[in-house]
Amino acid sequence: MDETPEVQVRPGTEADLTALTSIYNHYVRETAVTFDIEPITPEQRRPWLLSHPEDGPHRLKVACETGSGRIVGYATSSPFRPKQAYATSVEVSVYLSADAGGRGTGSLLYEALFADLRGEDVHRAYAGIALPNEASVRLHQRFGFTYLGTYREVGRKFGRYWDVAWYEKPLGPAD
Template identity: 75%
Template sequence: MAFTRTEVQVRPGTEGDLVALTELYNHYARETSITFDTEPFTPERRRPWLRSHPEDGPHRLLVACDVQNETKNRILGYATSSAFRPKPAYATSVEVSVYVSPDAAGRGIGTLLYERLFTALATEDVHRAYAGIALPNEPSIRLHTRFGFRHVGTYEEVGRKSGRYWDVAWYEKRLGP
């Protein structure tokens, strides 16, 4: 069952979200190949990541919260736009990602987060968005394709996790002029 827009609030991530965001990310680090981090983070180790996403500008962190019922203000997922590469000429490119709580997957949270993220990025000097998707991950491919991303290449066996090598498909979306 999809969430309704009135049940979910999307807002910038804050310091108060750090523990919940870390727990959500750690699920994917421990249980999946979706991220190539192999060890869980403590909130303190994750704090620089949170602080690298201010409320405005091209590098954003948006969180989706359940605002009704007994789970009020529980984080359902988050989306980020981050620096694509550290060199200055890459400043108008961002890498985007979305993580959804496993119990909220398939309910439109990723779509809602990306709608809000790309609306915010439309006001910034950002030319391209890139997404790296560890394969296989059909739900992520469908989400990115729905938002106009196109496959631009695959790095084969680029990461080793859980005793095997994983491919990463790269997707690109034009954002600005």
């Protein structure tokens, strides 16, 4: 008997802010997945959440367990760079709660995110992956991302330098 809760994906809302911040702060404190060094408060995270509306190229998708409603992960598409010529490119990422890996939740989140982006004026998606992170590399390859290159020792956290591999996925009417 499978005891893994079913997960549904929906747009993120302001009511999700505390849970999303908690998931993110796990990665801040425990991993080099993000290069933020200090945990953040929900109030500090609010502008980030509000920059991801239900429509447009910058989205926030949230995975919730059916029944309990517990948020177990999220995926975003965010501006790739601030200059206007980059407007048709997005940077995407997935964060899962510490106990949600290996259940297909990241795939469900990316399926929903990329389905939403099909109707938007987005040409390319990029993902930076702090290495090593085989699970993230596999997820991105499964979704058609190709390896572009690695920034060597680009970030310092936990007293050491980390590499970041960059991946790219073409987007458009066929995706």
